[in-house]
Amino acid sequence: MSSLSRAQRVRRLANLVNLSTPLGLLIATAGRARRRPGPGGLTLAEGYTIPFPPAGAFTVGNVVISPQRFDELIGRNPTVMEHEDVHAWQYVWCGGLPFLPLYALAAGWSWLRTGDVASGNVFERTAGLERGGYREAPVSNAGFRTLAERFQTLTVNPRRLAERSR
Structure with missing residues (x-):
């Protein structure tokens, strides 16, 4: 070395x-x-x-x-x-250790915006998505849509949500 x-x-x-x-x-x-x-x-x-x-x-x-x-x-x-x-x-x-919750927040934001934990994550983007083996997903608000769909199912038909989780 x-x-x-x-x-x-x-x-x-x-x-x-x-x-x-x-x-x-x-x-x-x-x-x-x-x-x-x-x-x-x-x-x-x-x-x-x-x-x-x-x-x-x-x-x-x-x-x-x-x-x-x-x-x-x-x-x-x-x-x-x-x-x-x-x-x-x-x-x-x-x-040091504050990186971990900051990374988790960045991954969550990325998932909400792109449906992928890396594409919109500032830490992964700074490290180079492609160098890390990631593909860039477009901003689509996929995570927001998923949450909205689940919330709607929960409020409109809670039994359906319970059936989906089985």
């Missing part, structure tokens, strides 16, 4: 101090992922066994976690590590 740039060392220290990397290591351990050093001071954790979140890879601090092997993941998407590298920086800019 080559030496880290000053910026990469700063990111590594910041994500350690802001507790996002320790949380990432804890999540990787809980999911029985095997850890190894990765590019740019990242830690790669592969073989993650917990089915949440449903993603090819996700980053917590400087830890990139995947249920797959990274060589397979990178073979299918050569730019995925560039995408995850940006997420590691986003933890720094958000002060």
Whole structure:
């Protein structure tokens, strides 16, 4: 592994101090992922066994976690590590753990606007949708429409909603 740039060392220290990397290591351990050093001071954790979140890879601090092997993941998407590298920086800019609820809000807003958790998510867009393996969904208010339909079903015919949930 080559030496880290000053910026990469700063990111590594910041994500350690802001507790996002320790949380990432804890999540990787809980999911029985095997850890190894990765590019740019990242830690790669592969073989993650917990089915949440449903993603090819996700980053917590400087830890990139995947249920797959990274060589397979990178073979299918050569730019995925560039995408995850940006997420590691986003933890720094958000002060660490506040990134998680901010990301959840951005994913919810994206779903409401596009029906997809990534397309309108400012964090995913900044990291590069295509680099992360995402396709851009158009703004369609699909999530808003889904909620409106469910609300209408609930208010007009609550039994129908109960039947749909079976």
